[in-house]
Amino acid sequence: MIPKADLLAGDEIISATEILKLDDRIFDPNVRPNIETALALSSGEVGGWVVPFAAGTFEHHENVAEQGLFRCLFGRDSLIISSLLKQQNPALQINTICALAAFQGREFAWKSEEEPGRIPHEVRDSGDPQGARIAAESAWHFPYYGSIDATLLWIKALDEVAHNDPSILDRQINGQSLAQRAELAASWILNRLDSGSGYIRSNRANPQGILNQVWKDSGDSYLTISGKVATGSATVSVETISQTFDALIAASRLAKLSTYHWQFTPTELVFAAETLKQRLLNSWWLGDRFAMGLAVIEEKEVMLDAIASNQWRLLDSEILADFESSNLVKELVDSVTDTEILGPNGIRTLGKSNPRYRPGGYHTGSSWPMDAALIVRGLLRRGARAEANAVATKTIRAIEKVGAYPEFFRSDESEKLGISRFVIDVRDAQLTTSNRICQPPQMLQGWTIAAFSWFKQEKIQ
Structure with missing residues (x-):
């Protein structure tokens, strides 16, 4: 039945x-x-x-x-798996960082959604049957780069490892050090913020690529409290804001540790992070919760006010770590055990x-x-x-x-x-x-x- x-x-x-x-x-x-x-x-x-x-x-x-x-x-x-397991298996996190760095984007390619500095979403061998099926159905090329959070999580992971062992930044991956690759990833973030009017958005180059290029990548994932679904391709997800903040702060620390001279300073990276944080605090708080996203519905960009798990992911970030955010943190803590969620x-x-x-x-x-x-x-x-x-x-x-x-x-x-x-x-x-x-x-x-x-x-x- x-x-x-x-x-x-x-x-x-x-x-x-x-x-x-x-x-x-x-x-x-x-x-x-x-x-x-x-x-x-x-x-x-x-x-x-x-x-x-x-x-x-x-x-x-x-x-x-x-x-x-x-x-x-x-x-x-x-990256998330290796982050959760890093205490008992630190080598797994290092291996993941290096393996992904080897496929870091070098050019713009619409079928794979590759972009310079971007960390891949999905790496499949040429003989992978799932990869062959996806390529035939959706005109993807692999590695496929259609996620915006992989790059953010990668920089944060590298910062965690480099904190204990700065020498890892000198490790060469296909002719470039991890410090150089971190700078390329940070440049990708800043470019995306600039082109996205201050946010990293789920803009896709391949019209058959992933619509929502975040964890909740289903086409009906982003919506309002009344159930209106956002079906456009420029959605912003609230936890991406916190991930971007963390990545920029991580990049600022990596720039300080690096013996390689970066094209932008740690101060500039921190400023970009703080600017993003103020956008979150000033525009995304709805009085009792954060909006889950920002998207165009019926030709108008609106805050997506659905109650969803996204907002509680902000707790696992440095973005709400200061006293200014303590009341917001309390609201999130108090509401997480409600049977609504x-x-x-x-x-x-x-x-x-x-x-x-x-x-x-x-x-x-x-x-x-x-x-x-x-x-x-x-x-x-x-x-x-x-x-x-x-x-x-x-x-x-x-x-x-x-x-x-x-x-x-x-x-x-x-x-x-x-x-x-x-x-x-x-x-x-x-x-x-x-x-x-x-x-x-x-x-x-x-x-x-x-x-x-x-x-x-x-x-x-």
């Missing part, structure tokens, strides 16, 4: 296919591999560096449709009162362990241990009930152990296009493995 929990009024089902059977081994928690085994299954070698892939595949899922989609180096995913399996990607909320929607209601981990990390930074425990415990319990490390869980209890088993495509009444409203998660997701490990490391049980 086709599950109906994710259907909205006016949706017309195009197709519904059962992918995971009720007797699949992933529903048995006794077969969940330990952290070390799971990481080995979801890692690989790229350019001589052993790095975490976005996901792996269980042997019994090798021929299961919709599994094994992300078995490669991903900028965002691999905290569901049975962790943080909902979208508040449950939104007209577009779907409990299994990829970025419109589901609960991602990675999202929870970064929010919990931010809560701990603010000393909010009780709230951190409340969020983390739900996520940990969800993982412990299954024999896998799912990419995400449903944020309701309509399906077994919170795992969507069907792929459901509908004709969306608002979007007037086909929309995949439900799909099974990748069952061996790298950042879920890393999140679970990090929770244990932080002694959250």
Whole structure:
């Protein structure tokens, strides 16, 4: 029987296919591999560096449709995984930095969305079957560069490593030092801020590229509290502002450490960061929360006021670290355990009162362990241990009930152990296009493995 929990009024089902059977081994928690085994299954070698892939595949899922989609180096995913695991495996973070640096953009190329200084989103081998399928369907070239946060996370990661070992900045990657590559990445940020009217926007060069070039990259991810979806390609996401701030501050520190002379000074980088911070504080606070994004709807640029998980990611940033922001931090801490956003399996990607909320929607209601981990990390930074425990415990319990490390869980209890088993495509009444409203998660997701490990490391049980 086709599950109906994710259907909205006016949706017309195009197709519904059962992918995971009720007797699949992933529903048995006794077969969940330990952290070390799971990481080995979801890692690989790229350019001589052993790095975490976005996901792996269980042997019994090798021929299961919709599994094994992300078995490669991903900028965002691999950097977040290695960040969460850096205490127990610092080499993983260094390897990820170097592997991605080897593919740093050198020129403008519209099919791959390569840009000078840009860190890639997705690195696939020429024989990768998923890469071949995507290239045929969407005219992508690999490496594909269609994310704006990979470059930001890369600079921050390099700063973390260089803080303990400045000599890493002299390491040569394909004829350029990491210091030179950091300068190129910082230049990409400043150029994007300049062309984006003070923000880094999800502008895509390839019309068939990713629309929202951030973690919530689904086409229906960014919306208002009344459920109007932003479908343009110049959206700004609130957590990107904090990531940009952190990257600029990180770049200023790298410029000071570097023996290589940068084209801009640390002071200039800090000024750009502080300018961005004031934009956030002056324009994005809505009185009781931050807007999730800025986008054009009906030919007018508006703040997207939907309640979504994005705003709580600001806690895991230096952007709200000063006294001036303490009241805003308190609002975020106090609201994170509200049932509007905290569901049975962790943080909902979208508040449950939104007209577009779907409990299994990829970025419109589901609960991602990675999202929870970064929010919990931010809560701990603010000393909010009780709230951190409340969020983390739900996520940990969800993982412990299954024999896998799912990419995400449903944020309701309509399906077994919170795992969507069907792929459901509908004709969306608002979007007037086909929309995949439900799909099974990748069952061996790298950042879920890393999140679970990090929770244990932080002694959250």
